Amino acid sequence: MSRLLIADDHPLFRAALRQAASENVPDGTIYEAADLASALTMLANEPDMDLVLLDLHMPGSQGLSGLAALRGQHPGVAVLVVSAHDEARTIRRVLDHGAAGFIPKSASPAEIGEAIRSVLDCGSWLPPALAQTIASLPADAADTNLAIRLARLTEQQYRVLALLGEGLLNKQIADRLSIQERTVKAHVTAIFEKLGVRNRTQASVLLQSLTLGEPARG
Incomplete structure (x- = not known):
């Protein structure tokens, strides 16, 4: 049975993510958090969490800081970043900091479901329209080095x-x-x-x- 944590401070979008997760992982257990502190506490209390759907902007987390904290403290948990920051360079940075994939907030329910299934199957997922562009961007050595230090x-x-x-x-x-x-x-x-x-x-x-x-x- 898969365990998923949705970490997003917008109730409506959190509900949309929960709906997509429920439809694609019907036997899964889904948790919710509205800020970074709650998300980290939940991960500490539920060490068998399989996947976190993480918003980049919520209380306690601005930009990549929440992702860095989560990856550093819980490196065994897969992370799918969910954000309106859907520029290719930003997504490249998200990957450099250890995320398994990226879901734009404009993604359809079908795309969200596909991303969740892919990462739970130990794969990755990127927006199809941006995947080739992102793949062509080199990893940022500074981001990679910082991620290692923060970990x-x-x-x-x-x-x-x-x-x-x-x-x-x-x-x-x-x-x-x-x-x-x-x-x-x-x-x-x-x-x-x-x-x-x-x-x-x-x-x-x-x-x-x-x-x-x-x-x-x-």
Whole structure:
């Protein structure tokens, strides 16, 4: 029996994804999350999850940061990114950060179902109209390298990194996460070492590189 998690903060689109998943995986168990924190908690509680349908923009995740966190903390779970950011270069970056495929938010229910079945069968899926273009784009060495470095972080270290990116001081991070300030300092030291950065500014620049602009519109 397959286990799927739909992580999207838009109830209507979440319902559409659930409908497509239910029709194509009738014996599957489907979970839902409306923000990144809930998605990560659910994955921690359900280690046998097979597939996550992940929106790139929802509370706690802007751009590729949620994908990076999920892949780093749960590398055994397949991820299908679902987003309105359907430019070929963005999709190439999504693949470089470990996603098994990409579903545009303009995809039909049949395409969503096809993507889900393909990835559950250990395959991949890309929009047919863009597949050739995406395949012709070289992998981005910077993205690939960053994905490897982010994968070294523990779940708590990633939380600390995200708060560093918001400009919070150690004491503020300690209060937010309900941990000791000395524990935050230890996490920050480990984060700098694993990411190969020297200070908060450099760590924030790495996080900023994961953000995406507004989706292109015709």
